[in-house]
Amino acid sequence: SFKSDQPGKYEQWVVFDFNTRPVLRQKIKIRVGEDECEGTAVTHPAPDIPQKKQETEGNLELWNEESVEIIPYFKREEAETELINRYKLITTDQTSSVINHENYKHSMHNFLYQEEKVE
Known part of the structure; x- marks a missing residue:
């Protein structure tokens, strides 16, 4: 459904x-x-x-490890599992602001910096 x-x-x-x-x-x-x-x-x-509680763009729930369910249909190889564990999803506290046309470039650079920090 x-x-x-x-x-x-x-x-x-x-x-x-x-x-x-x-x-x-x-x-x-x-x-x-x-x-x-x-x-x-x-x-x-x-x-x-309910008419009062219509969701707006600002309060939609972001996808993260807690809000999605991924069901693998096969066993992963050790190398794949290592990569998945190494590159985690960004948590919601790191994406506190809404991305718009004014802050897009800055936000994308921040995402890259966060990814490089993990490495």
Whole structure:
């Protein structure tokens, strides 16, 4: 199932690789906030979504190790595991400000500096 408080079109590729070529690939598309029959935008929120608590860009949860679940389908080689342990995801306290067109360059340089510190 899929739930979203943000209207829009969501697309995701799902690729199944069984170590043979070609791979099995399917694009999943979800449209939130439009009437399926007429293709017009819905002007009222779904009944189970409270109107007061509409999420805005500033309070969306960032993806990090605690908020995502990665399910590996194979055993990793020792070298792969070492690389994964060496290059951790950036924690949310290091990304406290929202990136916009004014601070993008500075933020990207900071990400690179943080990555170099780990090495």
